[in-house]
Structures are given as structure tokens and as C-alpha cells.
Amino acid sequence: MKPPPFEYHRPSDVDEALALLAEHGEEAKVLAGGQSLVPMMNFRIARPGHLIDISRLRELSYIRAGGGRLRIGAATRQATVERSPLVAAGWPLLTAALECVAHPQIRARGTFGGSLAHADPAAELPVAIAALGATLHVRSVRGRRAVSWRDFFQSALVTSLGDDELLVEVELPAPPRRAGAAFTEYATRHGDFALAGAAALITVDGDGGCTELALSLLAAGPAPVLSDTAAQAARGRALHDVAVREIAHEALADAEILDVASVPADYRRRVLTGLAAQAITDAAARARSLTGAGA
Numbered sequence: 180m181k182p183p184p185f186e187y188h189r190p191s192d193v194d195e196a197l198a199l200l201a202e203h204g205e206e207a208k209v210l211a212g213g214q215s216l217v218p219m220m221n222f223r224i225a226r227p228g229h230l231i232d233i234s235r236l237r238e239l240s241y242i243r244a245g246g247g248r249l250r251i252g253a254a255t256r257q258a259t260v261e262r263s264p265l266v267a268a269g270w271p272l273l274t275a276a277l278e279c280v281a282h283p284q285i286r287a288r289g290t291f292g293g294s295l296a297h298a299d300p301a302a303e304l305p306v307a308i309a310a311l312g313a314t315l316h317v318r319s320v321r322g323r324r325a326v327s328w329r330d331f332f333q334s335a336l337v338t339s340l341g342d343d344e345l346l347v348e349v350e351l352p353a354p355p356r357r358a359g360a361a362f363t364e365y366a367t368r369h370g371d372f373a374l375a376g377a378a379a380l381i382t383v384d385g386d387g388g389c390t391e392l393a394l395s396l397l398a399a400g401p402a403p404v405l406s407d408t409a410a411q412a413a414r415g416r417a418l419h420d421v422a423v424r425e426i427a428h429e430a431l432a433d434a435e436i437l438d439v440a441s442v443p444a445d446y447r448r449r450v451l452t453g454l455a456a457q458a459i460t461d462a463a464a465r466a467r468s469l470t471g472a473g474a
Contacts, residue, residue, distance in 0.1 A: 182220035189232045193318065196233050197345060201320045203229040204342040210234065211254055211293035214285050239292075239347060242266065249351040253292025257304075258283065260291050270351060272360035272378055276307035279362060282370045292346045295331070298338045301372045301398045305332055307362065308349065309395040309403040310378040316348040325350075332402035355382045355391060359466030363454045364397060373397055374442055375450040377430075379458035381418075387463075387472040389413040392426070394459065399451055400435035408432045409455070418463040427456035 190196040200207055208227035210216060211234055219225040233239060239254035242263050249270055251260060260266055261277035280286055280294075280303050294304040295315065305328075313328045317340060331338050340346060354360065364376030376397030382390045392413040396404040409430035416422050431448055438444040466472070 182217075183223060183226050185220075185227055186229045187232065188229060189235070193233075193236060193238055193345070193347065196231055196236065197318060197320050197343070199229070199231050200345060201343045203231075207231055207342070209296070209345060211296075212256070212289035213293075214281075214289040215293065215297045215299070233345070234290075244269065247353040249353070251291050251349045251351070253290065253296075253346045253348060255291045257286040257289045257291055257294070261286060269353060270311065272307055272311060272354070272362060272380055273304075273351075275360065275362035276303040276378060279303050279364050279373070279376070285370075291349060295349065296338060296340060296346050298332055298334075298336050298402070299372075300335050300401055300403070301374075303362070303364065303373070303376065303397065305403045306376060306378050306395045306397040308351065309405045310380050310393045311351050311354065312393070314350045315346060316350060317344045318347050319344045328403070329405075334401040337401075354380055357466065357469040358382045358391075359462040359464065359469065361458045361461035361465065363458045363461070365450055365454060375399070375447055375454055377451065377455040377458040379455075379462040381413075381459065381462040381466045383418070383463060383466045383470060383472050385470065385472050386417070387467050388415060388417050389463070390415075392459070394426075394430055394455060396430065396434055396451055396455065398447065399431075399433075404433050404435070406430040406433040413459070418459065420460075423456050423459050423463075424452075426459060427452045430455050 206228040210232045239252040241252040243250045267274045315326045315331045359381045362378045364373040366373045378395045380393040392410050394406045394409045412426045412429040436444045
């Protein structure tokens with residue numbers, strides 16, 4: 180299939196891109212990697228009158244660390260972030276999540292910010308940045324603003340971005356020192372959209388007991404679900420098998436799982452519980468290996 184007619188724009192810098200967004204408003208869509216937008220246009224799900232291509236804006240493609248924070252330009256290719264030694268050393272949860280995104284060819288074209296702006300509840304990156312406590316920076320001709328991930332993701336395929344706004348940067352605080360991270364997901368076939376998944380970031384004490392847990396769930400609602408219930412249930416507990424299963428079960432209290440014909444809610448709930456338990460187990464094992472704590 181082919182998309183409906185549109186006018187193509189390729190701005191030379193961010194200011195020009197913002198001016199185009201301000202001019203065309205809701206009639207415009209931003210093209211970065213195009214891995215989500217182009218198929219939607221081909222199926223006539225999206226019908227922008229104007230396409231603003233930011234894929235060659237080098238000022239939006241970077242990975243920088245400083246002051247205990249990681250900053251990723253919105254147009255940075257997913258494969259670039261995945262292969263970054265800087266990211267792998269300080270933010271390994273991102274690396275693990277990116278390894279699960281579709282196929283290498285998709286990651287070579289898809290952008291970090293594009294996945295977040297698309298806001299698919301079955302996408303890996305929104306779930307990963309939720310566990311990491313990200314702040315998203317957006318710009319328009321009216322100015323700049325910083326948005327927490329909770330306020331950015333509003334529903335399935337819906338964000339708080341205004342029609343004239345552009346996501347320009349993702350800011351991530353450094354995980355707690357010696358935190359263990361893990362990402363798990365299940366898809367019917369490798370590279371397909373995940374039916375369920377979980378991201379976990381854990382710190383433990385000298386005895387291996389949990390001091391902090393950030394557990395976010397994929398495909399557990401219309402937006403990423405960071406389970407406060409699981410965090411409370413895990414704090415101060417030894418993470419043996421029974422405790423982990425109980426914590427994973429508690430996490431589902433924060434989920435909003437719909438019953439659809441292709442994936443019944445009860446099935447997704449059971450898969451999510453198992454994946455959450457696996458993510459907690461794997462993250463806890465890594466945290467213990469970093470701290471030298473007992474099991």
C-alpha cells in the first residue's frame with residue numbers, strides 16, 4: 180500500500196523544524212526513523228498533510244554523560260545506543276531493553292526518541308526509561324519544558340506533546356551504585372511485538388535483602404506501568420523464590436490488562452507475572468554479584 184499525498188519538508192536545523200511544526204500544527208508529523216510512522220501511513224492509519232524529516236539533524240544525535248546523568252538526543256539511532264560502551268557500563272538496563280527491540284535492521288534506522296514519541300504500550304524503551312526515572316525534554320517556538328516520564332505517556336499512542344512540540348532529549352539519572360538490572364519479554368516470534376515484558380532495577384544490602392526495587396511492566400496497560408505496590412512489597416525482604424513470586428504477583432495489582440481475542444487477559448497476566456519474577460531474580464543476582472552480598 181501507499182500513503183496518502185503529503186508535503187515533505189527536510190529542515191536544516193531544529194529551529195526550522197520547530198517553525199514548521201508551529202506553522203502546520205496538527206497537520207504535521209515528525210519523521211525520524213520512520214519504523215512506526217511509515218507503516219501507519221501506508222495503512223492509512225496516519226494521514227499527515229506535512230511530513231517533517233529530522234533524521235539528518237546531527238544536533239539531535241548524541242550520547243553524553245556528566246554530573247551523574249545520561250543525556251540521549253532524540254534522533255540518536257537505537258543501534259547507536261545499544262552499542263554504546265558508555266550506556267552499557269552505567270545504564271545496562273537500556274542495553275538489555277534495546278537488544279529486544281525488533282530486529283537489527285529496525286534498530287539501525289529507528290531512533291531512541293521516535294520510539295518514545297510513538298508511545299506504543301508494547302514497546303521496550305518506554306518501559307525501560309520508566310524503571311530508570313527518565314525526564315524528557317521538549318521544545319517548541321514557545322520555549323522549552325521538561326516532562327517526567329509519568330506525565331509524558333498518557334495512553335496508548337498518546338503523549339503530552341503538543342502539536343507544535345518536538346522531543347529533543349531524554350535525560351536519565353544514574354542508577355543507584357551497584358544496582359542490578361534485567362529486562363525480560365515474551366513474543367510469539369523473535370522480533371514480533373511483545374505480548375508481555377518487565378524491566379527491573381534492584382539494590383540489595385550486605386545480606387542480599389532488597390533495599391530498593393523499580394519494576395516496570397510492558398503491555399500491562401495503555402502506558403508503562405511502574406509498580407509502586409511491588410516496590411513496597413520488596414523493600415527489606417530476602418529475595419528467595421517464594422518472595423519473588425509473591426512480589427511479582429503483587430505487581431499485577433497496578434496493571435490494567437484488557438481482554439482481547441488474540442491475547443486473553445488471564446493469559447497475559449500469567450505471562451507478565453512469570454516475566455516479572457524472572458526480571459526480579461536476574462536483577463537481584465546481578466546486584467548481589469556487584470555487592471558481594473549473600474543469597
